[in-house]
Amino acid sequence: MSEKKYTGIGFRKDFAEELIDSEVLKPSFIELAPENWIGMGGYWKKQLDKAAEKYPVTCHGLSLSIGSPDALDVPFVKQVKKFLDQYKVKVYSEHLSYSKCDNAHLYDLLPIPFRMDAVKHIVARIKQVQDILEQPLVLENVSYYTPVAAEMTEHEFISAIVNESGCNMLLDVNNVYVNAFNHKYDAKNFLSKLPLNKVAYIHMAGHEQVSDTLIIDTHGQAVIDPVFELFEHAIGLVKPVPVLLERDFNIPELEELQGELSRMDSIISKIWKTEHAAA
Numbered sequence: 379m380s381e382k383k384y385t386g387i388g389f390r391k392d393f394a395e396e397l398i399d400s401e402v403l404k405p406s407f408i409e410l411a412p413e414n415w416i417g418m419g420g421y422w423k424k425q426l427d428k429a430a431e432k433y434p435v436t437c438h439g440l441s442l443s444i445g446s447p448d449a450l451d452v453p454f455v456k457q458v459k460k461f462l463d464q465y466k467v468k469v470y471s472e473h474l475s476y477s478k479c480d481n482a483h484l485y486d487l488l489p490i491p492f493r494m495d496a497v498k499h500i501v502a503r504i505k506q507v508q509d510i511l512e513q514p515l516v517l518e519n520v521s522y523y524t525p526v527a528a529e530m531t532e533h534e535f536i537s538a539i540v541n542e543s544g545c546n547m548l549l550d551v552n553n554v555y556v557n558a559f560n561h562k563y564d565a566k567n568f569l570s571k572l573p574l575n576k577v578a579y580i581h582m583a584g585h586e587q588v589s590d591t592l593i594i595d596t597h598g599q600a601v602i603d604p605v606f607e608l609f610e611h612a613i614g615l616v617k618p619v620p621v622l623l624e625r626d627f628n629i630p631e632l633e634e635l636q637g638e639l640s641r642m643d644s645i646i647s648k649i650w651k652t653e654h655a656a657a
C-alpha cells in the first residue's frame with residue numbers, strides 16, 4: 379500500500395483558521411486562486427503565510443482567460459509568476475475556456491469553439507504564458523453546456539492543444555462525468571482518448587442534477603458514488619499526481635470534507651501502488 383498522500387483541499391477564508399490548526403482536516407496540500415491572494419496584506423497575508431509553511435501550495439487560476447481573442451494580459455501573468463516563485467508553487471493550472479472578451483469579464487467560463495483556428499490561437503498564447511512562467515501551464519477540461527461552432531470533437535481539441543503547446547493537463551473527473559451525461563457520451567471511452575500521459579493534476583467535485591437530462595457543475599455538493607467510480611477508473615490510467623477536492627459552496631463540517639479526502643485516499647492506495655508511484 380502506498381504511504382504517500384496525494385489529496386488536497388482549497389484554501390478558503392471560510393475555514394482558513396481551522397485548516398491551519400485543525401486536527402480534523404488533514405490535506406497533503408492546499409490549492410488557491412492566485413487572483414484572490416496577490417497583493418493581499420495584513421491579517422489574511424499572515425494566514426496565507428502560516429498555511430504555506432504547513433502545506434505545499436498549488437494554484438488554480440480564474441482569470442487567465444487563455445481562450446480569449448484579446449491580447450494576453452502580460453502584466454498579470456508576470457504577477458502570477460512572482461506569486462508562484464514566492465510560494466514555491468509547482469502546479470499552476472487554469473481552465474481551457476475564456477472568461478473575458480473585449481475587456482468585459484464574464485461571470486462564467488465560456489467554451490471555446492472546437493476548431494483548428496482556435497487551437498492555433500490558444501497554443502500561441504499558452505507558449506507565451508509558459509515562457510513567462512518558466513514552467514508548463516496545466517489546463518483543465520471544463521464542463522460546458524453548448525458546444526460552440528464545433529468542427530472537431532472535444533477530445534480531439536484538447537489533444538491538439540496539449541500536444542502542440544507542450545502544456546500539461548488537469549483532469550477534472552467530475553467535469554468528464556457532467557459532460558458525458560449532458561452530451562450523452564461514454565465517459566470511459568472519452569477518457570481513453572485524452573492525452574493521459576500529460577495529466578499533472580486531478581480535480582474531484584460534486585455537482586447538482588437539476589433535471590433528467592441536465593447536470594450543473596456547482597462544486598456545492600458532496601461527490602456522488604458514480605464520480606468516485608469514474609475516479610477509480612481514471613487514476614488507473616494516469617501516473618500518480620496531486621488530487622484536489624473542489625468545494626466552493628455549501629461548505630459542510632470539516633469532518634465531512636475529510637471523509638471525502640479519506641475516501642479518495644483509500645481508492646488511491648489501492649490503485650497507485652508504491653512500486654510504480656512516479657510522483
Ligand SMILES: [Fe+2]
Binds near residue numbers: 518581583
Ligand atoms: Fe475543476
